[in-house]
Amino acid sequence: MQRSGNNKMVAMNDDAPILSLAGIGKHYGGITALSGVDFDVREGEVVALAGDNGAGKSTLVKIISGIVSSDEGRILFNGQEVSLRKPQDAAELGIQTVYQDLALCDNLDTVQNLFLGREMHSGLLRGAKLSRPLMESRAHAALSSLNVKIRDYSVSVGRLSGGQRQSVAIARAVLSKPRVILLDEPTAALGVAQRAEVMALIARLREQGLGVILVSHDLGDVLDIADRIVVLRLGRKAAERPVAEWTRSSLVAAITGTDH
Amino acid sequence: MNTTRQQVSVTTAPAKISFRQNLLEALSTKWRVVPVLLSLALIWAIFASQSPVFLSARNLTNLADQIATTSIVALGLVLVLVVAEIDLSVAGLAAVCAGIVGVLVVNMDVSLSIALIIAITVGGLYGLLQGSMIVYSGAPAFIVTLGFSLMLQGVLLILLPAESGLVPLAGTDLQFLAAYRLPTTLSYALPAAVGLIGLAMRLNDHRQRVAYGLPSNLMRSMAIGVAIIFASLAVVAIFNAYRGVPLTVAVLAGLIAILSYATTQTPFGIWLYAIGGNREAARRAGIPVNWMKMAAFSILGMLTALGGVVAAARVLGVSPASADQSLLLEAIAAAVIGGTSLFGGRGSVWAAILGALVIGSIANGMFLINASTQLRLLVQGGVLVAAVIADALIARSGSSSSR
Numbered sequence: 115m116q117r118s119g120n121n122k123m124v125a126m127n128d129d130a131p132i133l134s135l136a137g138i139g140k141h142y143g144g145i146t147a148l149s150g151v152d153f154d155v156r157e158g159e160v161v162a163l164a165g166d167n168g169a170g171k172s173t174l175v176k177i178i179s180g181i182v183s184s185d186e187g188r189i190l191f192n193g194q195e196v197s198l199r200k201p202q203d204a205a206e207l208g209i210q211t212v213y214q215d216l217a218l219c220d221n222l223d224t225v226q227n228l229f230l231g232r233e234m235h236s237g238l239l240r241g242a243k244l245s246r247p248l249m250e251s252r253a254h255a256a257l258s259s260l261n262v263k264i265r266d267y268s269v270s271v272g273r274l275s276g277g278q279r280q281s282v283a284i285a286r287a288v289l290s291k292p293r294v295i296l297l298d299e300p301t302a303a304l305g306v307a308q309r310a311e312v313m314a315l316i317a318r319l320r321e322q323g324l325g326v327i328l329v330s331h332d333l334g335d336v337l338d339i340a341d342r343i344v345v346l347r348l349g350r351k352a353a354e355r356p357v358a359e360w361t362r363s364s365l366v367a368a369i370t371g372t373d374h
Numbered sequence: 375m376n377t378t379r380q381q382v383s384v385t386t387a388p389a390k391i392s393f394r395q396n397l398l399e400a401l402s403t404k405w406r407v408v409p410v411l412l413s414l415a416l417i418w419a420i421f422a423s424q425s426p427v428f429l430s431a432r433n434l435t436n437l438a439d440q441i442a443t444t445s446i447v448a449l450g451l452v453l454v455l456v457v458a459e460i461d462l463s464v465a466g467l468a469a470v471c472a473g474i475v476g477v478l479v480v481n482m483d484v485s486l487s488i489a490l491i492i493a494i495t496v497g498g499l500y501g502l503l504q505g506s507m508i509v510y511s512g513a514p515a516f517i518v519t520l521g522f523s524l525m526l527q528g529v530l531l532i533l534l535p536a537e538s539g540l541v542p543l544a545g546t547d548l549q550f551l552a553a554y555r556l557p558t559t560l561s562y563a564l565p566a567a568v569g570l571i572g573l574a575m576r577l578n579d580h581r582q583r584v585a586y587g588l589p590s591n592l593m594r595s596m597a598i599g600v601a602i603i604f605a606s607l608a609v610v611a612i613f614n615a616y617r618g619v620p621l622t623v624a625v626l627a628g629l630i631a632i633l634s635y636a637t638t639q640t641p642f643g644i645w646l647y648a649i650g651g652n653r654e655a656a657r658r659a660g661i662p663v664n665w666m667k668m669a670a671f672s673i674l675g676m677l678t679a680l681g682g683v684v685a686a687a688r689v690l691g692v693s694p695a696s697a698d699q700s701l702l703l704e705a706i707a708a709a710v711i712g713g714t715s716l717f718g719g720r721g722s723v724w725a726a727i728l729g730a731l732v733i734g735s736i737a738n739g740m741f742l743i744n745a746s747t748q749l750r751l752l753v754q755g756g757v758l759v760a761a762v763i764a765d766a767l768i769a770r771s772g773s774s775s776s777r
């Protein structure tokens with residue numbers, strides 16, 4: 115496995131990871147949640163993170179999004195060592211995380227959700243008057259670029275379908291122009307058609323050159339969309355291969371540890 | 375349904391939405407005031423048919439006077455309810471703040487304006503203190519504010535000891551203010567001016583929408599704006615047909631305009647609703663959740679102080695009996711009947727006013743037709759129960775897709 119082991123910029127090399135984790139470990143008291151995990155994401159690539167319950171997926175996601183800090187190992191962004199101590203650190207670098215349930219306010223509409231906390235103003239009453247037209251046009255542009263179709267932007271998102279809601283949550287993350295986007299179980303609890311919607315959206319993110327990290331229980335999803343699959347087991351990286359080299363049964367074997 | 379992997383287009387199969395779903399959606403958002411307006415129209419029709427004076431300019435002026443305090447407090451309560459908190463101490467605070475004004479003006483000869491500023495500041499600081507205790511401890515607002523309500527009654531007794539408790543306000547500037555009516559010209563000019571500003575904002579909005587290539591319906595937007603202006607001028611004309619627009623009503627109208635703008639057109643307002651809708655999402659979006667909640671409590675405190683003074687000016691006195699809990703019940707009932715959700719995240723400034731009108735009209739009309747107190751309480755309570763059940767049903771259907 116090749117990796118850019120130096121600290122210098124390996125600028126604009128197509129193969130250089132945007133985000134690279136090396137030897138990551140995390141311990142909770144006596145419990146080892148992660149140990150010696152290496153993990154890379156490149157531009158325009160979907161990396162899936164698979165593993166059984168307790169394998170360490172959530173811990174790794176939290177480390178990348180700055181919610182918890184690792185005890186061991188190094189994190190490189192664009193080839194430079196960084197520390198991710200709080201969510202803002204990750205956001206400033208361009209790492210956005212979309213959590214399953216916690217992203218949207220059901221009582222607000224699409225535009226209000228997309229711009230929550232970074233509302234836009236215009237005209238003389240700067241700062242004291244929202245510019246709904248400006249936000250709506252930006253929202254439309256962002257959603258169109260992701261091929262997301264929502265008929266009425268002023269309907270509260272609680273009324274949208276699960277797929278549309280997930281799309282709005284992802285679009286919200288994309289609006290801040292991240293380079294890496296983490297999706298935590300984006301298709302959980304979605305029906306067939308809605309799952310297809312979200313999968314298409316993930317493909318769009320890849321086309322737009324984002325590095326996508328996908329955490330999913332759904333092996334079908336993972337095999338459908340990922341370019342590379344990383345399997346965690348009991349806090350360690352059990353396997354990592356391009357998707358073409360995985361089958362459903364080999365994936366199951368790697369996840370459960372019956373592949374030896 | 376076949377989904378091929380090559381087809382990478384997110385076409386949402388339009389979910390089959392039933393008529394009932396559509397109706398609930400409309401009722402829970404933009405049409406939320408429609409059922410309230412209909413109930414109000416029904417109540418007015420019933421009383422008008424039973425009493426020839428119910429719709430007289432004089433009685434409608436009385437009605438406005440009667441609901442002024444409830445409305446002012448309900449305006450603030452809406453903000454607190456929207457962030458999914460509650461304040462049960464408003465009746466006590468209103469009385470204490472009125473007591474402060476009474477003691478300062480009558481016993482200490484302080485000018486009314488200074489006394490008012492002090493009382494409103496006390497109300498605001500009180501809200502901030504109470505709010506900070508709630509948000510930082512995580513204790514339920516409902517119990518904390520109940521405790522504060524008891525303490526305020528104690529404070530009121532300290533301020534106005536039982537033996538010499540009544541502070542008469544007759545002959546003070548407060549009596550003058552309570553009786554003050556706007557000059558006729560001003561009474562039309564003010565709403566017209568505010569209305570024109572509103573129209574200008576709608577027009578500007580339309581221009582921007584067109585510039586950004588968004589759909590916009592100028593005629594509709596203007597028609598609504600003009601209708602609102604004419605409606606307010608008609609209301610002013612009713613007041614002027616009797617003795618003119620009371621100062622209290624003018625102040626209330628100003629508060630409605632300011633709060634309606636703040637809650638719908640500023641980030642502050644959107645953030646309040648966001649917190650009530652999904653606290654965690656709001657926090658992650660960088661919204662200072664605790665500060666916003668404290669601000670809501672504080673604004674409620676200031677409005678409650680003002681409401682207390684208005685109530686005292688109306689009866690020309692404050693006493694330990696002023697901490698009448700019916701203010702609390704009526705203000706909460708007004709907010710809820712108007713469509714404010716106790717679950718947080720839903721409710722508007724208009725809800726508070728319409729709700730106050732509904733319960734105020736019932737009380738006023740029942741009195742006019744000589745209905746018994748028993749009947750009045752039964753009807754008012756019934757309306758409140760119906761409103762809160764309707765709210766729960768709407769809330770349950772509110773996010774059918776997510777829950």
Ligand SMILES: Nc1ncnc2c1ncn2[C@@H]1O[C@H](COP(=O)(O)OP(=O)(O)O)[C@@H](O)[C@H]1O
Pocket residue numbers: 142145146147148165166167168169170171172173174
């Ligand atoms: N906050 C915590 N405190 C103690 N142990 C934890 C904590 N978070 C995770 N763990 C432990 O770390 C291991 C990995 O958990 P997690 O990352 O949640 O796995 P996954 O998301 O793959 O199911 C588990 O054994 C879990 O019990």
Ligand SMILES: [Mg+2]
Pocket residue numbers: 168171172173
């Ligand atoms: Mg997990």
